[in-house]
Amino acid sequence: QVQLVESGGGAVQPGGSLRLSCAASGSIISMNNMGWYRQAPGEEREMVADITSGGSTNYADSVKGRFTISRDNAKNTVYLQMPSLQPEDTAVYYCTADVTVPSVFGRRRVYWGQGTQVTVSS
Secondary structure, rough: OOEEEEEEEEOOOOOOOOOOOOOEEEOEEEEEEEEEEEEOOOOOEEEEEEEOOOOOOOOOOOOOOOOOEEEEEEEEEEEEEOOOOOHHHHHEEEEEEEEOOOOOOEEEEEOOOOOOOEEEEE
């Protein structure tokens, strides 16, 4: 079983910064794409950023130029650096990972974390 655990969320004022981390653990052969999604109150879950195993990145228009996604393959961990936070960034942020797990056929499966709250207010 693979588990993703997010950390680093919290409450900040507009203009503040947070750094989210997501560590994957369990029976992992390799990590493929990893990414971050978020779900704001009353909104659908949306992609924030993702990163391939080779380091190619993709960002939502709303965060491009502000947020930075990175990964440490040796630690099976993905990060999201979030400077210049604004109230519209308030959401639960979810980590996701496309993981190759042990199996006869080399199974790939997408896993999700439980989310970490980011609140930008006052």
